[in-house]
Amino acid sequence: MQQTNIVVETETQIPLGWRERLSPSKLNSIPGRYNLPRMFSRSSKSTKTTPKQMREPMTTKSIAALQTSFKITDSFQQLRTRKWSVFDVQYVVLAGLTLTSIWIIEPSAPFIKTAAALGYLSLLLMPATRQFFLPSWPIWTYLLYFFSSRFIPFDIRPGIFVKVLPALEDILYGTNFSEIFSSWNHPVLDVIAWFPYGLGHFGLPAICSAIMFIFAAPGTVPMFAKSFGWMSALGVTIQLLFPCTPPWYERMHGLEPAKYGMQGSPAGLARIDALFGVDMYTTSFTTAPVPFGAFPSLHAADAILEALFISHCFPKLKGLCIFYVTWICWATMYLNHHYAVDLLGGAIIAYTIFFVVRKFWLPRLQAGKKYRWEYEYVEVGDMKKNKALDEELGYGPVASGKRSIDWQDEFTVMDSFMHSRSSSGSSSPWSSRSDRSNRRDD
Known part of the structure; x- marks a missing residue:
């Protein structure tokens, strides 16, 4: 009887989830927790994603980029979607202290004082000027x-x-x-x-x-x-x-x-x-x-x-x-x-x-980074001593290692870590919904 050797070629089975991770788009992209800001676009057009854009690799925006828009409506749009927290009391205090200081200054000049207050308010509402005058508002108020x-x-x-x-x-x-x-x-x-x-x-x-x-x-x-x-x-x-x-x-x-x-x-x-x-x-x-x-x-x-x-x-x-x-x-x-x-x-x-x-809240240094434009993500706070706080706020063990802030949104500088999971490194506010869903599937 003639013995026949039959070789059966079978496809190697890769565990579920690994195919997506080995795809070129995943290998060429930055991990989700380090993704750069995509929240704010300079374009005022609709933010709907077209099928062509879905097939293209995701592009990132420099975390050190500066705002260039002078449209006050952009700030109103951000304020409407903003998640308010207890740290927003600082702006109420600054506004009250500013108005009180202007009011007690003599001589009485209501038109000049009103014009000064409205002028500074416009600086706080225009994105291009807000990124400088909002963080420095306490200094101007102090003076x-x-x-x-x-x-x-x-x-x-x-x-x-x-x-x-x-x-x-x-x-x-x-x-x-x-x-x-x-x-x-x-x-x-x-x-x-x-x-x-x-x-x-x-x-x-x-x-x-x-x-x-x-x-x-x-x-x-x-x-x-x-x-x-x-x-x-x-x-x-x-x-x-x-x-x-x-x-x-x-x-x-x-x-x-x-x-x-x-x-x-x-x-x-x-x-x-x-x-x-x-x-x-x-x-x-x-x-x-x-x-x-x-x-x-x-x-x-x-x-x-x-x-x-x-x-x-x-x-x-x-x-x-x-x-x-x-x-x-x-x-x-x-x-x-x-x-x-x-x-x-x-x-x-x-x-x-x-x-x-x-x-x-203070950003941490990263080895090998000499200029602000070299940073792709930012870690804030003394996380070694802040692990208990992260767990208390609902962050997991991974989240307690890194927390990211969108520094282009000046309104969230002081209170971003209070905004549920969007402040943690494991669930970056810059990540797209598809990234987060893929991580959950894996």
Whole structure:
């Protein structure tokens, strides 16, 4: 009998779901949880997908792209579909503080004030300008709040504390550092103190913002602007509710009671005006809106917040940041503007705000990324310490590892992690419905 060898060729069975994963469109596309924003299109046409578009590979949009539309209707469309959360109270507070500050400014000019309010509202509603003015709204509100505080009636303000800060200085440190540092001065020391206190304090926030905008992760500058603005507004509020005399008042008037209406003093900065023969600080400090706002020191708070953000984005510059903070803290006491306890109060406020922002909303650095345009996705918050919070909000174990934010939608910067699963990395808000359905099938 002749033996016949029969070879039967059979198709290798691949487990269900693997065929789709091995398709060219899947291999060439970015994983779903890292997909880039597709939510907002520059086109005002219908967003319906045609059969031809369904066959084509999905294209992605840079996460660092900037808005270019000036159509206010685009913002109204986003507001209609927006998921509101408790963090939106911040905008209510900012609006109320802005309107109150404009209202108390004298003289009464209703048309000018209304035009100013409507002008800024238009900047908040146009997408091209909103991406800059909405995150920085707390800063503009703080500046307006600080300027308009001079118009608060004296009879409703609290009494001015003259002895509290010197007493705290003695209790905490056993000596008055401001008196020690300012007891001997020299023109060279005046210039050295002037650089951080008179120049760096006003120019460094803009410089830090520009550097972080180019070299840090997308979304870092909005977080810095919000932190800076809210911290400054909080500092002014404390200064108004807890007015204290600075060291220059003790040197000029001793511990005599202070009263509203008294002029401020440039203290050591008057020597800078005399040195250069100009009036840079004498008039501005003499007519300061809050002459008795010694505690907390916003000079120290601003420098510390800037140092914390720069150290987070550029760890190699941590030593330089520590040097600058030490430099400006010495300058505040050398120029006789603050006690050491004022610096401590500013440091506590700055670090507390940075700690909260870093834990929940601050974008994390990615190795090998030098510019913002190199980022394809963004991870936010200190996720190692935030696992319990993600699980409490309904995110799974994978979701607790990454959370993404659409930084092109400025309205969701502070509250995206509250918006159910669309904030988690495992279910990106940028993923299409087909991507999510495929992941569920797999």
